[in-house]
Amino acid sequence: MKSIGVIAEYNPFHNGHAYQLAHIRQQLSADVIVVVMSGNFLQRGEPAAYDKWTRATWALQSGADLVIELPVAYSVQSADYFAQGGIQILEALGVAGINFGVESGSAAEFIMAADWFVNHEQEIEAILQEEYCGESYPQRLADAVRTLHPTFPLDMTQPNNTLGFSYCKQLIKQASTMTVTTLERKDAGYHQSTLDPQKAIASATAIRQGLITNSNLVDRFLPPTVVQSIKQHQLATWACWWPMLQYQITVSTEEQLAAIYEMPAGLPRKLKYVAAESSSFIEFVEALLEKHTTRVKIQRLCLYILLELTDDMIKEVFCDPIPLHILGFTSAGKNFLNEQKHHVSNPLLANINQQTASYWAQDIKAGNIYRLGLGLNVPKQDFTRHPVIL
Numbered sequence: 001m002k003s004i005g006v007i008a009e010y011n012p013f014h015n016g017h018a019y020q021l022a023h024i025r026q027q028l029s030a031d032v033i034v035v036v037m038s039g040n041f042l043q044r045g046e047p048a049a050y051d052k053w054t055r056a057t058w059a060l061q062s063g064a065d066l067v068i069e070l071p072v073a074y075s076v077q078s079a080d081y082f083a084q085g086g087i088q089i090l091e092a093l094g095v096a097g098i099n100f101g102v103e104s105g106s107a108a109e110f111i112m113a114a115d116w117f118v119n120h121e122q123e124i125e126a127i128l129q130e131e132y133c134g135e136s137y138p139q140r141l142a143d144a145v146r147t148l149h150p151t152f153p154l155d156m157t158q159p160n161n162t163l164g165f166s167y168c169k170q171l172i173k174q175a176s177t178m179t180v181t182t183l184e185r186k187d188a189g190y191h192q193s194t195l196d197p198q199k200a201i202a203s204a205t206a207i208r209q210g211l212i213t214n215s216n217l218v219d220r221f222l223p224p225t226v227v228q229s230i231k232q233h234q235l236a237t238w239a240c241w242w243p244m245l246q247y248q249i250t251v252s253t254e255e256q257l258a259a260i261y262e263m264p265a266g267l268p269r270k271l272k273y274v275a276a277e278s279s280s281f282i283e284f285v286e287a288l289l290e291k292h293t294t295r296v297k298i299q300r301l302c303l304y305i306l307l308e309l310t311d312d313m314i315k316e317v318f319c320d321p322i323p324l325h326i327l328g329f330t331s332a333g334k335n336f337l338n339e340q341k342h343h344v345s346n347p348l349l350a351n352i353n354q355q356t357a358s359y360w361a362q363d364i365k366a367g368n369i370y371r372l373g374l375g376l377n378v379p380k381q382d383f384t385r386h387p388v389i390l
Contacts, residue, residue, distance in 0.1 A: 001031045001032055001335070001336060001339065002028075002029060002030050002031045002032070002096060002097075003030065003031065003032045003033075003034055003093075003094070003095045003096045003097070003336060004024050004028055004030040004032075004033055004034070004095070004096065004097045004098065004099050004181075005033075005034045005035070005036065005090040005093075005095040005097065005098045005099070005178075006020065006021070006024070006033065006034070006035045006036070006064075006098070006099055006100070007035075007036045007037075007070070007082075007083070007086035007087075007090075007098070007100070007167065008035055008036070008037050008038075008059070009037065009038045009042050009043065009048070009055075009075075009204075010037060010055045010058060010059055011038075011042060011046075011048050011049050011050075011055070011204055011208070012049055012050055012055065012058070012204065012207065012208070012211075012222070012226060012230070013055060013058035013059060013062060013222070013223070013226050014201070014202065014204060014207055014221050014222050014223075014226070015200050015201045015202075015221050015222065015223065016101075016185075016186060016201040016202075016203075017059075017062065018062045018063065018223050019186060019201065020099065020101060020183055021033060021059075021062055021063030021064060022063060023099075023183055024063075024099050025063055028097075028099065028181060031332065032065045032066065032332045032333060032335075032336040033063060033064050033065050033066075034064075034065065034066045034068065034090065034093060034095050034333070034336070035056075035059050035064045035066065035067045035068070036068050036069075036070050036085075036086045036089045036090060037052065037055065037056060037059065037067050037068070037069060037070060037327065038052075038069075038070045038075035039052045039069050039070065039071070039072055039075055039363060039366065039367070039381075040052050040072075040366060040367060040370040040381065041072055041075060041076050041303055041307070041366055041370070042075060042076065043075060043076065043077065043078075043079075043082050044296050044299065044300075045076065045296055045297075045298070045299025045300035045301070045302060045303050046238060046299060046303075047236050047237070047238060047240065047241060047370060047373065048236065048370075049208055049211065049235055049236055049237070050230070050233050050235070050236065051233075051236075051370065051378045051381060052069060052327060052381065053327065053328075053379070053381070053385065053388065054229060054233055056069075056327035056328045056388055057229070057328065057388050057390075058223070058225065058226050058229065059328075060328050060329070060330060060388060060390045061223070061225045061390065062223055062225070062226075064330075064333075065329060065330045065332040065333035065336065066326070066328075066329045066330075066333030066336060066337065067326075067327040067328045067329070067388075068089055068093070068324050068325065068326060068327065069325040069326075069327050069363070070082075070085050070086055070089065071085065071317070071322060071323065071325075071360075071362070071363055072307065072309075072362055072363050072366045073085075073309070073313070073314055073317040073318070073362060074086070074317075074322075076300055076303050076304070076307075076309075077300075078300075079162055079163050079166040080166050080169065080170075082163070082166070083163065083166035083167045083169070083170045084170050085322060086167070086170075087167060087170040087171060087174060087176065087178075088170075088174070088322050089322055089324060089346075090178065091174060091176055091178070092321070092322065092324060092344055092345070092346045093324065093340055093344060094340045094343055094344075095178065096178060096179060097178050097179035097180065097181060098167060098171075098178050098179075098180055098181075099180075099181045099182070099183060100160070100163065100164045100167055100182060100183070101160050101164070101182070101183050101184070101185050102158075102160050102161050102164050102182045102183070102184060102185065103155065103158035103159075103160050103161050103184070103185055104154075104155055104158070104161065104184065105153060105154050105155070105161060105164075105182065106182060107180040107181050107182045109153040109154060110154065110164055110165060110168045110180060110182065111168055111171075111172075111180055112153070113152060113153055113154050113165065113168070114165060114168035114169045114171070114172055115172055116149060116152075117145070117165075117169060118169055118172050118173060120148055120149075123148060124141075124144050124145060124148065127143075127144040127147060127148075128140060128141065128144050136294065137294070138156060138157050138159075138162055139157055141156055141162075142155070142156035142157050160185055164182065167180075168180060186201055194206055194209075195207070195210050195215060195217040195218065195220075195221065197217055197220065200220065200221065201221060202221040206221075207221055207222070211230070211235050212235065212237065233378075234374055234377050234378070236370075236373065236374055238281045238282075238299070238302075239280065239281055239282075240373040240374055241281075241306060241369075241373040242280060242281040242284070244306060244369070244372065244373060245275075245281070245284075245302055245305060245306050246275050246278070246284075248305055248306060248308075249271050249272055249275040249305060250272070250275060250276065252272075252305075254268040254269055254272065255268075257271060257272070257305065259310045259311065259312075260301070260304050260305055260308075260309065260310060260311075261304045261309045261310055261311050261313070261314050262300070262301060262304065262311075263301065263304075270288070271288075271305075274287045274288060281302075284302075285298050285299065285302075306369060307362070307365065307366055307369060308365075309362070313362065317362065321345065321346045321347065322346055323346060323347040323348075323349050323359040323360055324344065324346050324347065324348050324349060325349040325352075325360060325363070326348070326349065326350050326387045327387060327388060328387045328388030328389065328390065329387055329388075329389060329390075330389075330390050334389075347359045350386070350387060351385065351386050351387075352364065352382040352383055352385065353383070357383075360382060363382065364381075364382045364383070367380070367381025367382045368381070
């Protein structure tokens with residue numbers, strides 16, 4: 001049984017994602033497609049537009065065979081930690097290969113570049129520690145790499161390339177035997193913010209913006225099953241959680257805020273002042289933007305505060321095997337699980353109950369917070385939920 005994995009968010013699931021799954025099935029001859037998907041909070045520091053069970057269902061309806069949740073401690077991280085969690089899950093399940101989208105570059109180039117990077121990581125880090133003049137981290141990284149390797153084969157300023165590169169670094173660090181295949185991004189760039197009616201694929205960013213503005217173009221870029229489903233679900237944005245975040249910052253002491261994961265020194269006092277003076281999440285983030293601070297970094301920090309994720313909590317999670325929480329499967333996915341489960345040493349969670357809750361504590365809390373932000377208009381996210389079966 002040939003298995004190929006994908007690490008994704010599906011926020012929301014669109015035609016580009018369907019194109020990738022079809023490519024894996026038809027061109028790569030996969031018997032089973034395993035998706036590791038973020039839960040309700042995402043890598044760019046945002047709540048998911050739709051809950052994890054809805055998004056897992058869309059994936060299964062469009063070609064995935066097994067959907068496993070990426071725990072929140074990994075899903076709300078920068079590319080390297082996000083990739084670390086995803087690759088560890090695919091490895092734990094014994095998945096044979098991984099496929100990911102790129103702006104450019106072959107699988108061989110990604111592997112060779114990642115192998116070189118891992119062997120020169122200390123030198124690259126030393127360059128990154130030097131003072132810089134307002135460049136983004138991807139640009140600084142690209143510059144550092146070019147300093148040591150002028151003919152480096154990848155464009156590291158492109159977001160899909162950056163994420164795919166992180167996957168390959170993790171494969172090398174974990175001594176993985178997984179094969180790598182790439183798929184060039186089609187029609188739309190990652191940061192494209194508008195919908196082009198002449199095309200059938202758009203970026204998730206443009207689609208989310210279209211959903212917010214009720215654009216009549218959005219349906220064109222989504223599979224029919226997703227179009228119908230979206231009409232029955234509330235669209236989630238950061239605004240839904242702004243009162244909770246504002247409250248959390250207000251009632252926390254500066255010392256409590258200082259313990260939050262990746263909290264910069266000296267920022268807690270400013271956070272409390274800005275939160276008290278801001279009338280919306282957008283206004284809050286704008287007031288915190290500085291020359292060397294990106295919007296994504298601020299949004300991630302906001303999630304860490306909202307979810308009360310501390311340095312100690314993250315370190316503890318990283319020391320333990322990742323639980324494998326099953327969100328859904330098809331008959332092929334079930335057969336794959338039955339074949340692999342005797343070789344899986346990680347906790348395998350088909351449902352969350354009192355006996356298994358200790359493995360999933362942070363994610364249970366995250367699910368409860370997600371529901372509260374939506375006024376309890378989505379079902380319970382962990383307790384009482386069983387895998388979606390198609």
